[in-house]
Amino acid sequence: MRTLGGTIDGAIRPERPLASGTNGERRPAPLTFLVLLWLSLVVAFGVLVTLIVTIIIDGQGQFTGRLLSEYPASSPDRAGARPAILGSAWVIATTAIMTIPLGIAAAVHLEEFADKRNWFNRMIELNVQNLAAVPSIVYGLLALAFLSLLGVRDKNIVIGGALALSLLILPVIIIATREALRAVPTEIREGSLALGATQWQTTWRQTLPSAVPGIATGSILALSRALGEAAPLLVLGALVFVSFDPSGILSGYTTLPIQIFNWTGRPQEGFHQLAAATSVLLLGVLVLMNGLAIYIRNRFQKRW
Template sequence: MSAVEVELERPVEHGLEGRRRLLEPVFRIALFTSLAIAVAFLAVLLAYVLHEGWGRLDSRLWTNFPSKLHPERAGAQSAIIGTVYVVGLTGLFCVPIGVMTALYLEEYARRDRWYNRLIELNIQNLAAVPSIVYGILGLGIIARGLGFGRTLLAASLTLSLLVLPVVIIAAREAVRAVPGSIRQGSLALGATQWQTIWRQVLPAAVPGIATGVILALSRAIGEAAPLLLLGAVAHITFNPESVNDAYTVLPIQIFNWVKQPEAEFHTLASAAIVVLLAILLTMNSAAVWLRNRFEKRW
């Protein structure tokens, strides 16, 4: 390249660099403005829910069962217990399967195999499928095809299918982020591939996996559309004792109370929203504590 061409390119490069420097603060201001607006709306919604439901945030809410005729005595015990069971079983099903799938795709699968590419493509596509489609799938295959019926087990399996792609994608990114030097050092010291994965790769990837699990279960705990198809009844006056029992969950119970014309039921719905948020924050706090513990260790 001649000296003339170099001189001609320099102003262009300086112009692009100057434009980037001018746009960077503008983009940063727009980013923080959007974040502030989102946080402000969230704070307003939380304040409104707390204000509306404060009068019913007492022991009646979690010790009494729903009542259609006496809102002053109505509670959400069956919905709270059902929510805990559904989310717990969903995590029990989807987390081991999602982590093992991620380990296979990252550590064992060969990229030149067509079926591995097909699996990866389907995982990416399933992550964007609407939840109501999973409800139809669960109703047709799990509830009716496999004979599980509209039970707690069918609901947990359907929600596991719903959030499984999120767990797999997050776990794959976490495993992929583990430095290759850790694997090479372990193998050089005589460890097998499975020993390297179990004792080195997987513990180092736990923080990222925990983040994916938080996102997945946070989505599962708020789902109502698939459970409506799978028999989540709004008025349940007993707690499920097995995975084959009928059930209800807090989103369904809240939706049912909001539909009622009486103001007392609306107050109950606001109080139940606060309880749902408390369960979600407790669950997320436990996952964050686990993630931070492994981050300090590694």
């Protein structure tokens, strides 16, 4: 063996030579673990790819301009998802307007103003966490009960669906906003307060503006979850066959997931292809929304 410098006799106890020609990371135990990790990834990714490829193949024949421009029809060759696209847009926009301000306000109160040692505030905090995990259909039932109490007869209206979806994603937005607020360093708040600013001014002028990217990201992700929901809307009696454009928040509507659900249940093969094509469309919109969320996060992320 070649020595580069001098060696000192007796300074190092001779054990294993450093240049043994083996690699400790390649022993059986670590290697097995590594292979298992890879396998998990392959399984997870493989399922996803199979699913996407299958629906793309199924739906490719129906993925035409007609899908965007036509109304549902009794024949798959004439049918399109136009009311579902517009319905989804109406419901999600209404949900966003109803939920985002409310969610941000609740999060700001919990994070910036509430005394965290108070049992009542701690209970609310715990429950918000739990609510985020409640199945979506439960929110559908809640909205149904609420609308019944108000004496609304036609519950399959845009505002009704938006109410159910708002209840569904409100906890998600509250949690995302709290995370974003928590990521703003305490030093910034203290710096502001030490100059004689009030807590209100500090929140409004320092903490919230710094948290906007995180809030936007969380809100978009929550809305994309709402966009994919069918169950709570079906509970409210959302129409499965709509041949008109929704015209306002009191108008009847259908959404993309409900349209897919409807077409999948039809016997004709042509409707199954339409359902697949609509799924691809929905998937595309979701990918775009999540992409936007990632873009906002990376573009405006602050390094403190």
